[in-house]
Amino acid sequence: MSTAPAYVSTTNACKACMPLGACLAFKGVEGCVPFLHGSQGCATYMRRYLISHYREPVDIASSSLGEKQAIYGGGPNLKQGLVNVMNKYQAQAIGVATTCLTETIGDDVPGLVREFMGQAKVEGGASVPPVIAVSTPSFGGTHLQGFHRAVAALVDQLATAAGPPNGQVNLLPGLVSPADARYLKEVLADFGLTGVLLPDLSLTLDGVAKAEYELIPEGGTPLRDIAAMGSSAATIQLGCFAMPNPSAGQILASRFGVPLVSLNQPLGLRASDTLFQCLERHGGRPTPERHARERGQLLDAFVDGHKYLAGVKAVVYGEEDLVLGLCSFLAEVGVQVVLAASGGQSPDLAQAVAQASRGLAPQDPQVRSGVDFYQIGEEARALQPDILIGNSKGHALARQLRVPLLRVGFPIHDRFGAGRIQTLGYRGALSLLDVLINTLLKKRQADNPVGYGYL
Numbered sequence: 526m527s528t529a530p531a532y533v534s535t536t537n538a539c540k541a542c543m544p545l546g547a548c549l550a551f552k553g554v555e556g557c558v559p560f561l562h563g564s565q566g567c568a569t570y571m572r573r574y575l576i577s578h579y580r581e582p583v584d585i586a587s588s589s590l591g592e593k594q595a596i597y598g599g600g601p602n603l604k605q606g607l608v609n610v611m612n613k614y615q616a617q618a619i620g621v622a623t624t625c626l627t628e629t630i631g632d633d634v635p636g637l638v639r640e641f642m643g644q645a646k647v648e649g650g651a652s653v654p655p656v657i658a659v660s661t662p663s664f665g666g667t668h669l670q671g672f673h674r675a676v677a678a679l680v681d682q683l684a685t686a687a688g689p690p691n692g693q694v695n696l697l698p699g700l701v702s703p704a705d706a707r708y709l710k711e712v713l714a715d716f717g718l719t720g721v722l723l724p725d726l727s728l729t730l731d732g733v734a735k736a737e738y739e740l741i742p743e744g745g746t747p748l749r750d751i752a753a754m755g756s757s758a759a760t761i762q763l764g765c766f767a768m769p770n771p772s773a774g775q776i777l778a779s780r781f782g783v784p785l786v787s788l789n790q791p792l793g794l795r796a797s798d799t800l801f802q803c804l805e806r807h808g809g810r811p812t813p814e815r816h817a818r819e820r821g822q823l824l825d826a827f828v829d830g831h832k833y834l835a836g837v838k839a840v841v842y843g844e845e846d847l848v849l850g851l852c853s854f855l856a857e858v859g860v861q862v863v864l865a866a867s868g869g870q871s872p873d874l875a876q877a878v879a880q881a882s883r884g885l886a887p888q889d890p891q892v893r894s895g896v897d898f899y900q901i902g903e904e905a906r907a908l909q910p911d912i913l914i915g916n917s918k919g920h921a922l923a924r925q926l927r928v929p930l931l932r933v934g935f936p937i938h939d940r941f942g943a944g945r946i947q948t949l950g951y952r953g954a955l956s957l958l959d960v961l962i963n964t965l966l967k968k969r970q971a972d973n974p975v976g977y978g979y980l
């Protein structure tokens with residue numbers, strides 16, 4: 526009799542492709558065009574995926590490799606593609622991410638880019654923009670890893686300490702929505718801090734309607750600000766998982782001596798408190814009145830909402846930082862997370878979730894990392910949750926379980942306004958709490974034969 530496990534493949538992955546995450550990070554740099562060194566299909570898939578979530582045009586260039594280049598190497602295509610992007614887009618920067626194909630055939634992309642930069646000329650004599658290369662073998666990781674690798678590559682290849690100390694704060698937010706990016710910039714400004722948010726998706730992926738189509742949308746972190754990051758007073762890095770070693774914050778610390786503060790993403794009351802306390806220290810002033818008021822309103826809503834949430838069981842899934850943040854928030858509002866799952870392989874996730882839940886939740890959530898939706902479904906069926914919380918890829922499972930799905934994170938392909946979902950800070954937690962309770966009430970009302978009008 527065979528002893529092989531009955532199930533060994535991946536079915537409906539709970540993660541996306543690594544270079545897709547890198548493209549997202551590059552989209553948050555002013556004037557930058559993401560470029561995939563690989564086949565055309567990868568770029569098409571990623572464009573489709575991102576456009577469906579953000580509802581914005583997303584151009585991703587490609588070196589369009591075919592069978593011949595798969596055998597002889599993709600260098601000539603890469604160089605020709607870079608020339609085309611420089612001439613057609615007048616890009617201020619190009620972010621090159623590798624794909625499964627070019628990682629497998631072993632193209633030396635940093636070497637090819639160096640060679641190219643030595644010879645490159647732009648039509649009309651314009652200066653040659655920087656080309657930032659990042660290795661993103663999708664078979665080895667997740668979109669979150671690709672995102673963080675690209676941020677580290679941007680800092681590694683562009684940051685300097687050429688100027689005098691500038692007193693600014695580098696804020697590395699991790700993979701957050703454009704709405705959350707806007708919020709973080711607003712918070713920094715309210716503390717009187719000059720900050721560099723890298724990347725900054727607040728406008729590039731949630732832009733304004735224009736009479737004329739622009740090849741490169743406005744917004745994003747200016748290149749001069751990235752260059753000045755080595756002269757900053759501090760770096761605040763939000764999120765603790767899937768970072769390369771060294772991470773962007775570690776590069777700034779080791780190369781330029783910029784002190785690094787590493788925090789969890791501020792999702793929920795306690796994590797938001799930690800961020801605001803950190804900003805109080807760096808800003809040298811107490812939390813501004815309107816944010817203190819938002820904290821009070823959040824606490825008030827916690828009290829009001831508790832009767833709807835006590836005893837509710839949830840399954841949460843997604844990127845590790847989001848899962849940790851959701852578990853922390855749900856423990857604060859009295860929801861028992863019965864399963865916390867991520868497609869990312871992060872052995873530290875279980876301990877972090879237990880730490881965030883202990884003392885508030887009746888029991889530590891079960892945590893699974895490196896799982897797919899088949900495995901999440903197997904466990905979730907036995908646990909009988911009242912709600913699923915995560916991206917839209919859990920839709921089929923929620924239907925099977927006949928429970929509502931609260932959509933947060935990335936991607937959200939079956940609802941509108943994903944870029945404007947805010948979860949961070951006191952304001953984001955309040956918004957999340959409202960949606961959570963209303964999602965549960967809608968289901969309760971729909972299932973009730975009497976159809977009560979007061980709930």
Ligand code: SF4
Pocket residue numbers: 542543544563566567570623624625626663664
């Ligand atoms: S997983 Fe690999 S082959 Fe598929 S889209 Fe991503 S980079 Fe391309």
